[in-house]
Amino acid sequence: MSTPPWMVSLHGGHSGQFCDHAVGSLEEVLEAAVAAGFTTFGISEHAPRLGTQYLYDKEIELGWDVAHLEKLFDDYATTSAELVEAFADRLTVLRGFEAEAVPTDRYKELMLGYRERYGFEFMIGSVHHVDDISIDGPMHQFQQAMEGRGGLEPLAIAYYEAVIAMIEALQPEVVGHLDLIRKNGVHVGPVDTPAIREVAVAALEVVRDHGCVLDLNTAGYRKGLKTPYPAPWIIQRATDMGIGFCFGDDSHGPEQVGAGMEASRRYLLEQGVTHISAPSRQDGGLVWHKVPLADAP
Numbered sequence: 125m126s127t128p129p130w131m132v133s134l135h136g137g138h139s140g141q142f143c144d145h146a147v148g149s150l151e152e153v154l155e156a157a158v159a160a161g162f163t164t165f166g167i168s169e170h171a172p173r174l175g176t177q178y179l180y181d182k183e184i185e186l187g188w189d190v191a192h193l194e195k196l197f198d199d200y201a202t203t204s205a206e207l208v209e210a211f212a213d214r215l216t217v218l219r220g221f222e223a224e225a226v227p228t229d230r231y232k233e234l235m236l237g238y239r240e241r242y243g244f245e246f247m248i249g250s251v252h253h254v255d256d257i258s259i260d261g262p263m264h265q266f267q268q269a270m271e272g273r274g275g276l277e278p279l280a281i282a283y284y285e286a287v288i289a290m291i292e293a294l295q296p297e298v299v300g301h302l303d304l305i306r307k308n309g310v311h312v313g314p315v316d317t318p319a320i321r322e323v324a325v326a327a328l329e330v331v332r333d334h335g336c337v338l339d340l341n342t343a344g345y346r347k348g349l350k351t352p353y354p355a356p357w358i359i360q361r362a363t364d365m366g367i368g369f370c371f372g373d374d375s376h377g378p379e380q381v382g383a384g385m386e387a388s389r390r391y392l393l394e395q396g397v398t399h400i401s402a403p404s405r406q407d408g409g410l411v412w413h414k415v416p417l418a419d420a421p
């Protein structure tokens with residue numbers, strides 16, 4: 125059975141080797157990608173968060189500090205380059221990373237510096253924090269972020285504003301899980317009020333103007349949401365604006381490799397999206413293609 129052309133994931137490949145909340149080694153993740161039938165698979169480990177205030181509870185439990193996060197990322201850069209070579213005859217491994225938008229005053233130089241120093245082929249630009257508080261973590265932190273902003277709606281607006289600033293600062297190839305605010309937000313109230321939609325659309329305009337692609341992130345299913353990221357209304361608006369999508373399984377271990385890809389393909393087709401953007405490596409750089417989502421006749 126040949127691999128359908130849409131079957132490319134760019135955001136994912138986190139592993140327990142370099143990330144506290146993932147499992148397995150990177151090699152095991154790539155073996156899983158081969159077993160799942162991928163011929164091109166992107167990996168994008170988390171960049172370090174340079175500040176003790178950003179350490180996750182689990183990281184603290186493990187005795188990790190910021191220097192350790194930097195060391196792990198450095199190891200990731202080396203190991204991933206070795207695995208690109210080791211898998212070359214079976215799998216085209218695209219080597220990237222998931223950028224963070226903290227600390228606010230210096231993430232731009234930090235993230236662009238990682239890209240340059242380690243020669244990554246692509247960057248997933250993600251916002252996981254508002255006002256230095258994780259909006260992706262446990263609900264008590266999300267509540268704290270809401271209290272700081274005076275409610276869900278102002279927090280969601282601040283989140284999309286941070287996304288806009290991140291895109292302008294980093295110009296990533298891919299914008300990660302654009303409506304991540306939905307993950308915790310849906311348990312509190314509506315995350316698509318007119319005021320929130322207005323700033324989300326402003327974010328889409330910046331996505332378009334910088335030629336970024338949106339991460340069609342299948343982790344939404346794993347997080348108990350009805351759809352992947354982003355939500356249907358964003359898919360439709362983005363499509364009207366000519367913005368493309370690429371799949372991200374956001375895998376955090378071998379078992380999650382390729383998870384939700386087929387359901388996400390059907391989700392996009394239901395929204396009237398006919399093509400997905402898939403990159404390939406050509407002459408040392410990434411070239412993007414539009415490939416059909418429908419089954420070949």
Ligand SMILES: [Zn+2]
Binds near residue numbers: 170
């Ligand atoms: Zn993660």
Ligand SMILES: [Zn+2]
Binds near residue numbers: 250
């Ligand atoms: Zn993320």
